[in-house]
Each structure stands twice: as structure tokens, then as C-alpha cells.
Amino acid sequence: MAGSNPNAKPMNLTLKVWRQKNRNSEGKIVDYQVKDISPDMSFLEMLDVLNEDLLHRGEEPVAFDHDCREGICGSCNLFINGRAHGPEKGTTTCQLHMRKFSDGDTITIEPWRANSFPVNKDLSVDRSAFDRIIQAGGYISINTGGTPDANEIPIPKEISDRAFEAATCIGCGACVAACKNASAMLFVSAKVSQLALLPQGHVERKSRVENMVAQMDKEGFGACTNIGSCAAECPVGISLENIAILNREFLAAKATSNNLS
Amino acid sequence: MSWISKTFSSSIGRKIIVAITGLFLCSFLVVHLIGNLQLFKHDDGVAFNIYSHFMGTNPVIRTVEWVLLLGFGFHIYEAWALFSRNRSARSVAYVSNHSEQNSRWQSRNMSLLGTIILVFLLVHLYNFFYRARFGELDPDINNNDDLYTLVVSSFHQWWYVALYVLAQVALCYHLLHGFKSAFQTLGLNHRKYTPAIEVIGYAFSIIVCLGFAIMPLYFFFFTNEQGEPLSAVAPLVDSINLALK
Numbered sequence: 220m221a222g223s224n225p226n227a228k229p230m231n232l233t234l235k236v237w238r239q240k241n242r243n244s245e246g247k248i249v250d251y252q253v254k255d256i257s258p259d260m261s262f263l264e265m266l267d268v269l270n271e272d273l274l275h276r277g278e279e280p281v282a283f284d285h286d287c288r289e290g291i292c293g294s295c296n297l298f299i300n301g302r303a304h305g306p307e308k309g310t311t312t313c314q315l316h317m318r319k320f321s322d323g324d325t326i327t328i329e330p331w332r333a334n335s336f337p338v339n340k341d342l343s344v345d346r347s348a349f350d351r352i353i354q355a356g357g358y359i360s361i362n363t364g365g366t367p368d369a370n371e372i373p374i375p376k377e378i379s380d381r382a383f384e385a386a387t388c389i390g391c392g393a394c395v396a397a398c399k400n401a402s403a404m405l406f407v408s409a410k411v412s413q414l415a416l417l418p419q420g421h422v423e424r425k426s427r428v429e430n431m432v433a434q435m436d437k438e439g440f441g442a443c444t445n446i447g448s449c450a451a452e453c454p455v456g457i458s459l460e461n462i463a464i465l466n467r468e469f470l471a472a473k474a475t476s477n478n479l480s
Numbered sequence: 481m482s483w484i485s486k487t488f489s490s491s492i493g494r495k496i497i498v499a500i501t502g503l504f505l506c507s508f509l510v511v512h513l514i515g516n517l518q519l520f521k522h523d524d525g526v527a528f529n530i531y532s533h534f535m536g537t538n539p540v541i542r543t544v545e546w547v548l549l550l551g552f553g554f555h556i557y558e559a560w561a562l563f564s565r566n567r568s569a570r571s572v573a574y575v576s577n578h579s580e581q582n583s584r585w586q587s588r589n590m591s592l593l594g595t596i597i598l599v600f601l602l603v604h605l606y607n608f609f610y611r612a613r614f615g616e617l618d619p620d621i622n623n624n625d626d627l628y629t630l631v632v633s634s635f636h637q638w639w640y641v642a643l644y645v646l647a648q649v650a651l652c653y654h655l656l657h658g659f660k661s662a663f664q665t666l667g668l669n670h671r672k673y674t675p676a677i678e679v680i681g682y683a684f685s686i687i688v689c690l691g692f693a694i695m696p697l698y699f700f701f702f703t704n705e706q707g708e709p710l711s712a713v714a715p716l717v718d719s720i721n722l723a724l725k
Binding site for chain 2 (some may be wrong): 235248301306397400404432433436442447465470478479
């Protein structure tokens with residue numbers, strides 16, 4: 220395997236995994252042993268090994284969210300040893316590799332914890348609250364017609380770069396998970412500032428921020444107190460500057476929109 | 481006017497109120513600190529008592545006093561509302577949570593720090609403000625209420641000094657987060673100015689709280705029961721007094 224280290228010794232680990240039957244049941248931490256884990260495995264592959272083991276023993280495998288396993292879909296979402304997506308900075312759980320751990324380690328694995336992200340089962344949580352926030356205004360509703368000519372709408376490179384940075388949010392929810400207040404403001408601010416920076420987003424600029432913030436509050440997420448855990452744990456590096464932009468956009472919209480309710 | 485109440489009961493609206501009142505309270509700290517520096521004047525409290533008489537009787541000051549009360553009221557109420565909302569957003573706690581690896585302690589404990597400051601504030605208001613305004617203080621040589629003597633005797637009680645110093649440490653940490661956080665909440669984040677705001681916030685927190693903490697410590701350790709500087713520090717106090725004349 221390219222990049223693998225032939226001298227890397229297999230590891231034996233103790234896992235403390237959150238097990239919860241369904242949304243309404245009480246969960247608890249259960250201890251498991253996994254043996255001969257290659258340091259080249261990803262964290263999710265290590266869990267695959269655990270699950271195969273559990274299946275062989277006739278036990279229920281651990282449910283966890285995952286899809287692309289390439290760090291771009293935002294599905295994987297594990298709280299590992301007290302950190303969203305584990306100890307490595309700027310990394311999703313699927314891109315975290317076992318070489319970051321040592322033989323004999325004990326690893327605690329929990330789901331994202333926020334009342335707005337109810338646990339479906341074990342480590343899998345329901346993040347549809349994010350979908351409803353996007354549905355409240357995180358889009359541009361224009362009839363696109365035919366393909367426009369390139370550069371028909373002039374956008375300075377600097378602005379398009381900043382909008383793109385905000386657009387890289389994969390919606391994994393690590394910001395909510397890491398935040399002491401379980402606040403979704405980094406997620407909401409990424410979409411609001413992405414669209415506020417671009418001319419296409421200006422038509423619905425005011426209603427977008429009003430509706431998205433209203434939906435965010437309705438979903439029961441906490442309010443940001445500028446702690447900064449979200450940006451520190453964000454796997455794609457969404458910055459706190461976006462939250463300042465969100466606050467500005469919100470205040471400007473509330474002060475000037477025609478919406479009286 | 482439902483849009484106004486909706487704006488200021490939303491999560492961001494409440495944050496904005498906390499930020500604006502917080503910065504207003506910072507301006508109050510500056511005024512309070514500068515005025516209180518007169519405690520260090522080596523004149524048996526004459527200047528300090530003139531100042532406190534002015535603060536207690538001037539109609540402009542008495543009006544601003546109500547604005548200050550509102551500032552404190554809104555700051556505390558809105559912060560409490562945010563705290564209870566935020567606490568109910570996660571009812572099952574993490575088994576293992578290493579938030580110290582991604583954020584500062586003071587940023588996560590603003591409510592605790594604020595509560596310590598509130599307890600101090602109530603004790604402080606009762607001991608000085610309430611007694612000066614509603615109590616009976618002996619007159620000084622100018623026939624002003626002798627608040628200075630009350631300050632000096634209070635600052636010779638060890639538990640009172642300890643409470644003051646603890647409160648100033650709490651206030652310092654509260655400001656270390658709060659000062660820059662207020663600008664962020666108001667959307668005032670810019671790559672040119674934010675680093676300066678952070679430096680000013682750090683300097684502000686440390687200088688203001690150190691200034692307040694020095695007062696009880698000075699009277700407890702370096703003056704006698706009448707507020708006269710002990711002989712070891714008297715030349716230093718007098719030379720500073722002379723230099724500032």
C-alpha cells in the first residue's frame with residue numbers, strides 16, 4: 220500500500236463506545252477490545268474491524284454515520300477522546316488515522332451531543348435540523364435559464380475566494396458538537412456570508428438571514444458566546460469572521476427589511 | 481412593534497444587548513477607576529470626599545446613575561437568558577470533553593465569572609453606595625460626608641480585602657473574553673482592526689482590574705487605621721503626590 224509504513228506495529232486498543240438502542244432509550248458507555256489494528260487504518264476502518272468482530276460474536280454492531288470516507292461529504296461525526304472528529308486539527312473522522320494513537324490506548328467514542336441532534340442509534344445522530352435551516356433560506360431562488368456567459372457578472376477574485384472559503388462547509392455539525400452552548404452559528408454564518416458576498420445572493424439577502432436565524436432558534440440550538448471552539452474544531456477551517464458577518468447581516472436586515480413580523 | 485421584540489429576543493438580538501451594555505459598563509469602569517484614584521491623595525480624604533459628594537449630588541450624574549442601573553440590569557438579565565437557553569441546548573453531557581484543547585477557560589466560564597462579580601457588586605453597593613446615599617456618615621472638615629474613613633476602615637478587614645481582590649481577578653478574566661467578544665458580536669471583525677482590539681482588550685482588562693485591586697491592598701498593607709501611609713512607604717506616596725500636583 221502506498222505510503223504505508225512496513226515497520227508500523229499493529230495496536231491493541233480499548234474502546235469506550237456510547238451504545239444507545241434508539242432515540243427514546245437511555246444510552247451507556249460499553250467497553251470493547253480491538254486487536255491487531257494497523258496504524259495505517261482510518262478511524263472508521265478500525266470501527267469496521269470492531270463491528271465485524273461483534274457480528275462474529277453474534278452481537279449488534281455499532282451504528283455510526285459515514286459515506287464518502289474522503290473527507291468531503293460531512294457524514295462522519297464522532298466525538299473522540301473529548302474532541303469533535305478526534306485530536307487532529309482540520310480533519311474529519313474518516314481522515315483521522317490510527318497512527319495518531321498508540322498501542323494500549325483507551326479511546327472514548329461518543330455521538331455529537333445536542334438536543335437539536337437527537338441520537339438515532341449508538342453514534343448516529345439526526346442532523347436534519349441543519350437541512351431545515353438551509354431550507355429556510357440557504358439558497359438562491361432564481362430561474363437560471365440557459366447557461367450564462369463566463370464572467371458575465373463581475374466578481375472580484377478576493378470576494379469569490381472568501382465566498383468559496385465559506386462554501387467549503389460540509390455541514391458535519393462539529394461546530395455544534397464542540398460548542399459549550401451547542402450553537403449552530405458557525406454553520407449558519409458560513410452559508411449566510413457565502414451568499415451575502417456574491418451578487419447572486421443579494422436579492423434575498425435580508426429575508427435569508429432573518430429566516431435562517433429564526434429557524435436556527437426554533438430548532439433549539441444555543442446562542443454563540445464567541446468561545447471559539449467551533450472554528451478550532453471545524454475540519455474545513457470555517458473562521459469566526461463569518462459569525463461577525465452573520466451578526467452584521469442580521470442587524471442590518473432587521474433594521475431595514477420590510478418584514479414587520 | 482413585534483419585529484423589535486422579536487429581534488431582541490432572538491439569539492443574536494440578546495447577544496447584541498449583552499455586547500452593547502458590556503461596552504457601556506467598560507466605560508463606567510474607567511470613570512470609576514479614575515475617580516477613585518483620589519483615595520491615594522495624602523490629604524486625609526478631603527479630595528475624595530469632595531468627589532464623592534459631587535457624585536452623590538450632581539443632577540447629571542444622578543441621571544446617568546439610572547442609565548447605569550439599566551445597563552447592569554440588561555447585561556445581567558440578557559446574559560442570564562442566554563445562559564439558560566444555552567444550558568438547555570444540551571441535556572446529555574459528554575462523558576469525555578476536552579474543551580480546554582480548543583478554547584480558553586474564561587470564554588467558557590463567563591456566567592460563573594459574572595456571578596462572582598454580581599455577588600461582589602451587591603456587597604460593594606451595600607457597603608459604600610447604600611451607606612453613603614441613605615446612611616449616616618460623620619462629616620469631614622469640609623462638612624462633606626466622610627466616605628473616605630469608611631473606605632479606609634473597610635479596607636482594614638482582611639475578608640473584605642480578600643473579596644475585593646478575588647472579584648477583581650474575576651472581573652479581569654471576564655473582561656479578557658468580554659471586551660473583544662463584544663466587538664465580534666456587533667459584527668466589528670476586520671483583519672486590520674481585530675488584532676488591535678484584542679491587544680487593547682487585554683491591556684484594558686489587566687490595567688483596570690489591577691488599578692482597582694491595588695486600592696484595598698494599599699490600605700491593608702501600607703497604611704494605618706486612619707489611612708496614613710506607613711513610614712516605609714510614606715516618602716514614595718508623598719513623592720508621587722508631589723509629582724502629580
